[in-house]
Amino acid sequence: MKQVVDWLYSKNPELTGEIGTELDLIEGRLVDSLDFLEFIYLLEEVSGSPIDLGTVSVDDFRTLARIEERFLSGGPALQDVSA
Amino acid sequence: MSTATVSVWDDEFSAAVKRLTAAAENDYYNPYQTFDWPDSIPEGALWMSEDLMSVHGTDAAAELTRDQYLALAQWESVNFYSLNVHGIRELLQEVVARIHAPGYEIPTPFFHHFLGEENEHMWFFAEFCLRYGKKLYADRSMAFPAKSHSALLDNFIVFSRILIFEQIVDHFNSRMAADSALPETIRAINRVHHQDESRHIAFGCQLVRALYERLCEAGDAEEQAMARTYVERYIETSIQQLYSVEVYRDAGIPDPFAFRTRLLADPARQAAHASITSRTTAFYQRIGLLG
Numbered sequence: 464m465k466q467v468v469d470w471l472y473s474k475n476p477e478l479t480g481e482i483g484t485e486l487d488l489i490e491g492r493l494v495d496s497l498d499f500l501e502f503i504y505l506l507e508e509v510s511g512s513p514i515d516l517g518t519v520s521v522d523d524f525r526t527l528a529r530i531e532e533r534f535l536s537g538g539p540a541l542q543d544v545s546a
Numbered sequence: 547m548s549t550a551t552v553s554v555w556d557d558e559f560s561a562a563v564k565r566l567t568a569a570a571e572n573d574y575y576n577p578y579q580t581f582d583w584p585d586s587i588p589e590g591a592l593w594m595s596e597d598l599m600s601v602h603g604t605d606a607a608a609e610l611t612r613d614q615y616l617a618l619a620q621w622e623s624v625n626f627y628s629l630n631v632h633g634i635r636e637l638l639q640e641v642v643a644r645i646h647a648p649g650y651e652i653p654t655p656f657f658h659h660f661l662g663e664e665n666e667h668m669w670f671f672a673e674f675c676l677r678y679g680k681k682l683y684a685d686r687s688m689a690f691p692a693k694s695h696s697a698l699l700d701n702f703i704v705f706s707r708i709l710i711f712e713q714i715v716d717h718f719n720s721r722m723a724a725d726s727a728l729p730e731t732i733r734a735i736n737r738v739h740h741q742d743e744s745r746h747i748a749f750g751c752q753l754v755r756a757l758y759e760r761l762c763e764a765g766d767a768e769e770q771a772m773a774r775t776y777v778e779r780y781i782e783t784s785i786q787q788l789y790s791v792e793v794y795r796d797a798g799i800p801d802p803f804a805f806r807t808r809l810l811a812d813p814a815r816q817a818a819h820a821s822i823t824s825r826t827t828a829f830y831q832r833i834g835l836l837g
């Protein structure tokens with residue numbers, strides 16, 4: 464998770480305070496569509512698993528809590544959903 | 547979906563639409579009968595012009611085995627056409643949402659040709675990937691809800707995305723069509739696409755120029771700044787897409803994430819990026835958006 468937070472700070476240099484786990488990153492414009500490729504690659508690299516975009520939605524990227532649950536803790540997105 | 551007012555379109559734009567619509571009618575062809583589609587691409591052939599490969603000019607290139615290098619050329623070629631397929635899907639949706647809608651009476655005659663031709667481009671790019679690569683690379687983009695702005699800025703962004711995408715693709719197409727080191731099948735799809743795209747790009751330049759002039763006349767400094775930031779960021783994102791972890795993995799490169807990071811950070815790539823985006827930068831400088 465530290466790498467994700469560091470990445471968010473690097474993308475938003477004007478940001479000073481802490482990024483709360485329930486802060487809406489999309490509403491708050493900390494991450495947008497143009498950053499998405501770099502963001503998804505970061506999550507894949509940190510988690511060690513590819514993310515199938517057919518199985519996720521915008522809401523899965525909305526908060527640090529959700530990102531942790533969905534991508535970084537061996538949640539459903541990391542399992543084989545091809546069946 | 548936003549609408550545009552008829553007053554967006556000036557005489558210069560209307561004249562361009564007439565000229566390009568006539569050219570599209572004259573150059574009409576049947577893409578389904580245009581290509582030979584041999585059973586396979588010759589063994590050991592180069593699928594991508596070497597100077598267009600994402601490793602070109604880097605130390606990392608020299609560390610690859612010949613097999614890895616050829617595999618990289620092959621998968622970067624398949625990735626390039628896959629990016630085309632996904633980019634075309636997006637631009638078709640935007641143009642479909644505007645054709646014959648109020649405010650788009652002037653560009654609509656050319657929209658018909660644009661939609662028809664792009665559908666065909668999507669077909670032959672996908673056909674190439676599925677025949678010879680046995681797959682399309684997945685779309686790795688996701689649309690997040692964006693901040694709302696004026697219809698004019700919204701249109702400027704949409705048509706800038708299309709124009710920048712087409713200009714960058716055309717940089718690759720022109721080079722690969724002329725590259726005698728590539729098999730004829732690959733040269734042909736790049737050549738045919740380049741021919742149609744010269745009209746689309748001329749149309750897009752006129753469209754974006756007119757929209758930007760109206761945006762400046764509207765006098766909202768914040769929106770003009772947003773337009774500039776968007777274009778700069780979209781160009782950067784377009785470059786980043788050319789460096790694919792999935793491609794490096796398919797080429798048998800051991801740590802594809804580290805490999806991608808290393809290439810993007812390599813100073814030798816700056817000249818390549820400048821060359822890929824030179825037409826786009828020159829255009830936005832000409833209309834006064836970029837300094």
Ligand SMILES: [Fe+2]
Nearest residue numbers: 663664667743
């Ligand atoms: Fe096209």
Ligand SMILES: [Fe+2]
Nearest residue numbers: 664712743746
């Ligand atoms: Fe096009």
